[in-house]
Amino acid sequence: MPRDDARARDYRVLYDRDARALRDNHTDPRTFLARMRLNKSVKTRSFATSARAAWTISQQCAVVVIHSGAHGAIADGAVRARTLVRWETRALGVGLAAWALGGDGSSAEGSVKLGRAGRAWRSIRLGALTLGGLVALTPLCQTMTAAVSDDTAATCATLALALYAITYDYAFVNLETKQLASSFSLGASMFASLLMASRLDDPASVFADVLLALECYVLSPYVWRAIRAFSTTLHLVVVFALHIIAFTVARARDETLAWAYVVGVFLLAVVAPASLVRLAASGKRQIAGPWDEALPKLYLFKDTVRAAGVPRYRHWAANK
Amino acid sequence: MLSDFFLPSIGGVELHIYALAARLRARGHKVVVYTHAHPGRVGVRWITRGIKVYHVPRVVMYDNCTFPNFLGGFKLFRKTCVREGVTLVHAHQGCTMSHEGILYARTMGMKCVFTDHSLFGFADVGAIHTNKLLDMTLADTQHAICVSHTAKENTVLRSGYLLGGEPGLAPERVSVIPNAVDSVRFTPDVTKRKKGRRTVVVTSRLMYRKGVHLLAGVIPLACAEHDDLDFLIAGDGSMRKHLEKAIEDAGLTERVTILGSVSHDKVPEVLRRGDVFLNASLTESFCIAVLEAASCGCLVVATAVGGVPEVLPEDIMFLAKPDVQSILDALDECLEALPRADPWRIHERVEALYNWDDVAHRVELAYDRAYDTWDTFMGRLYRLYRRGVVFGKMLWCVAAVTYLWWRALEFFEPAASIEPALALDDERFDVERFDDERALAREE
Numbered sequence: 001m002p003r004d005d006a007r008a009r010d011y012r013v014l015y016d017r018d019a020r021a022l023r024d025n026h027t028d029p030r031t032f033l034a035r036m037r038l039n040k041s042v043k044t045r046s047f048a049t050s051a052r053a054a055w056t057i058s059q060q061c062a063v064v065v066i067h068s069g070a071h072g073a074i075a076d077g078a079v080r081a082r083t084l085v086r087w088e089t090r091a092l093g094v095g096l097a098a099w100a101l102g103g104d105g106s107s108a109e110g111s112v113k114l115g116r117a118g119r120a121w122r123s124i125r126l127g128a129l130t131l132g133g134l135v136a137l138t139p140l141c142q143t144m145t146a147a148v149s150d151d152t153a154a155t156c157a158t159l160a161l162a163l164y165a166i167t168y169d170y171a172f173v174n175l176e177t178k179q180l181a182s183s184f185s186l187g188a189s190m191f192a193s194l195l196m197a198s199r200l201d202d203p204a205s206v207f208a209d210v211l212l213a214l215e216c217y218v219l220s221p222y223v224w225r226a227i228r229a230f231s232t233t234l235h236l237v238v239v240f241a242l243h244i245i246a247f248t249v250a251r252a253r254d255e256t257l258a259w260a261y262v263v264g265v266f267l268l269a270v271v272a273p274a275s276l277v278r279l280a281a282s283g284k285r286q287i288a289g290p291w292d293e294a295l296p297k298l299y300l301f302k303d304t305v306r307a308a309g310v311p312r313y314r315h316w317a318a319n320k
Numbered sequence: 321m322l323s324d325f326f327l328p329s330i331g332g333v334e335l336h337i338y339a340l341a342a343r344l345r346a347r348g349h350k351v352v353v354y355t356h357a358h359p360g361r362v363g364v365r366w367i368t369r370g371i372k373v374y375h376v377p378r379v380v381m382y383d384n385c386t387f388p389n390f391l392g393g394f395k396l397f398r399k400t401c402v403r404e405g406v407t408l409v410h411a412h413q414g415c416t417m418s419h420e421g422i423l424y425a426r427t428m429g430m431k432c433v434f435t436d437h438s439l440f441g442f443a444d445v446g447a448i449h450t451n452k453l454l455d456m457t458l459a460d461t462q463h464a465i466c467v468s469h470t471a472k473e474n475t476v477l478r479s480g481y482l483l484g485g486e487p488g489l490a491p492e493r494v495s496v497i498p499n500a501v502d503s504v505r506f507t508p509d510v511t512k513r514k515k516g517r518r519t520v521v522v523t524s525r526l527m528y529r530k531g532v533h534l535l536a537g538v539i540p541l542a543c544a545e546h547d548d549l550d551f552l553i554a555g556d557g558s559m560r561k562h563l564e565k566a567i568e569d570a571g572l573t574e575r576v577t578i579l580g581s582v583s584h585d586k587v588p589e590v591l592r593r594g595d596v597f598l599n600a601s602l603t604e605s606f607c608i609a610v611l612e613a614a615s616c617g618c619l620v621v622a623t624a625v626g627g628v629p630e631v632l633p634e635d636i637m638f639l640a641k642p643d644v645q646s647i648l649d650a651l652d653e654c655l656e657a658l659p660r661a662d663p664w665r666i667h668e669r670v671e672a673l674y675n676w677d678d679v680a681h682r683v684e685l686a687y688d689r690a691y692d693t694w695d696t697f698m699g700r701l702y703r704l705y706r707r708g709v710v711f712g713k714m715l716w717c718v719a720a721v722t723y724l725w726w727r728a729l730e731f732f733e734p735a736a737s738i739e740p741a742l743a744l745d746d747e748r749f750d751v752e753r754f755d756d757e758r759a760l761a762r763e764e
Contacts (some may be wrong), residue, residue: 294625
C-alpha cells in the first residue's frame, strides 16, 4: 500500500505532534467525516422493474383466487366435477406435452440430458403417477377432516393460502434463481387444498379439486417461469388474463369480493412498487466509511470449519 | 468508573479502565469502579493502587454483558454514589450497566462522561438497536471520549448526527483520547529473538473479526517467499482449527507455532520474541495490540481498518488493505526496513506518544469540560423527548419514572442518613493500623 503523504491525508492521526497542541475535542472541518460515503452501494430502483416484479406476485394471488373460486363452484354445484376434471386433464396433457417437446426450462444440476423419447416417457410417467396417485388418495382426502368444523377448516385454509402467497419463491418465476425453493409455501398450499377438498361431498369433486390444486400450486410455477423466459410481454399478458379469470370467478361468488380483489391487485401491483421507489429515493440513507468491517473474499472461506458465527450470506452479498 | 467489563476479566476495555483508574488515583482523585460480580468475587474489594471496586450481583447474560433490570439497580447504585461521594460518573463501552448507570446518574444530577471503545455499523439489526440505546445515553451525557478520530466520527454518526431535526451529539462534545501502553512492562529484548531467522508475531483472539481467514491465506505465501521467516501465534478462539488446518495442509508446522491462549502478563515475553507484529483485523477502533508490539520494539504490519492508520507513524507501522496480497506486499516492505529499525528507539517513541499519565491528564480535561456544562431537569426531559417520534416519548416516560423512583428513594432513605464510606488518604492501605484500631475498639 503506498505511503500516505500527510498533506494529502484526509484523516487526522494520533501521533501528529502539531495536532496534539490542539484541544482533544477540536474538530477539523477539513477531515471530519471526509471519508464518509452516503448511499454508496444503493441501487436506484425503477418503477418498471419493481412493477414487473410485483405483477408476478399478483399472479399467485390470482391463482389462489381461481382455485378458491373453483372450489366454491364445485361445492355449490355451479360447475360439474366431471367437466372440471376433463379441462384439468387436458391442461395437464398440454403441459406435459410441452415439457416433453421443449425440454425442462429449469435444469437441475447433475441431471442427465434426455432425448425426446426420454422426455416423452418421463411426461407420460409423471402424468400417470399424478392421476393414478390422486385417484388412490381421493377416498382418504374425502374423509380426512370429518371431525373438523367448517369454520375451522375455512379459517385454516385461508391462513394457509395467505402463507403460501407470502412465502412463495417469486425469485424462481422472475428468473433470478434456477431451482424452485419453496417447500414451506408448497406445504401450506397443499395443506389448504386438502382441507378444502375434504369438505366436498363426492369423490369426483374431491378429485377435481385436488387435481386443480396440484396444477395451480405444484406444476404451474414451471409454466409461469417458462413463459417468463420466453417473453416478458407474453408473461404480462398471461398474468393479465389470469386476473380477468380470477375476477370473473370471484364475481360469480360475490360482486364486492371481486372488486375488492381488483383494488387489492392495484395496490399490490401499482401502488406498492411506486411507494417503494419513492421511499428508496427519499428515505434511504446508507452510511459507509472507514469504520465499516472489512469483508474477506469468498475464496478465503474454502475449507473453513465454520465462519465463526458470521452468516455466510453476508459475505455472499458483499462479494457478488 | 462504570462498566460491565472489568477485572478479573481481561480485555482491552478492562485494562483501559484499570490503568486509567490507577493513574487518576495517583493524581489524587478518588476512584470507585462499579461493575458486576464474578464467581468468587462479590461485594466490595480494594485492588492495587487503592482502587475500590464494587462487584454488584447481577445476572450475566452473554460475554460479560449483564441482563438489564431498569430501575432495579437504582437503589444500590444511589447508595454507592452517596456513600462514596461520587460527583462524576464515567461509563465505559455501550453495555447494560453503562446505559443504566448514566440514566441513574443523570437522574441524580451528576455529571456523566461516556467512553466508546468500539466501532459499530449502521445497517444490521444488532447495530440499529445498539445505536438507539447509545442515542439515549449520548443525549444524556455531558461529554464523550473516543479512542481515535475514526471512532469519534462513528460515535457522532451513531448518535443521529445526520438526521437533521435533532442533530444528536455535537462533535465538540467528543474528545479524542487514545489508549496507552504500560511501557514499563512492554520493553524490547533483542536477546529473545531467534538469530538468523525473522519471526512474525501475532497476538489476538483467533476469531473472524481478527482476520484469521486473511492470516491463513498470508502465512503459506509468506513462508514460501521468505525461507527465513517463522510465525509465532498467541491466542485462541473459534477459528483456531481453521488456521491449524491451513498450516498443516501447507506443511508449515515446523515454522509456525501456535501457543494457544496466553495470559496478559505473559504477552510481553511473546512479543519480545518477534521482529514483526502482524495484525489482520477486519475492524478495530484503536488496536492496543499494535502499541504493545511497538513498545516491545517490533515493526508492525496491520490492516488499514477503522482507527488503526491513526495509531503509529509510517516508519513503524506498514499498512495494508484487508486482502492477502496487500498484506504480503506490506510484509515485504516491513522486512526490507527491518535491518534499519532500532527496537529501543521505537519503544521510546511509543512511550513518548502513548503513556497513561498523559491519558489521565487529558481525561481530567474532559471531566472539566463536562463540569462546565449546565443542565436542568426539564431541559433534560425535553432533550430526551426529541430523540424520536416514538423513541423520544418512551425515553421521556422512562426518565420521568426514574426521577419519581429517585424521589421515593430519597424519601424513604434520605442521603443524609447514609453513612459515608471509609476514606482512603494514602495509596497504600495500612492493614496493621486498621487491625489495631479494630482490636482496640473490641476491647473497649
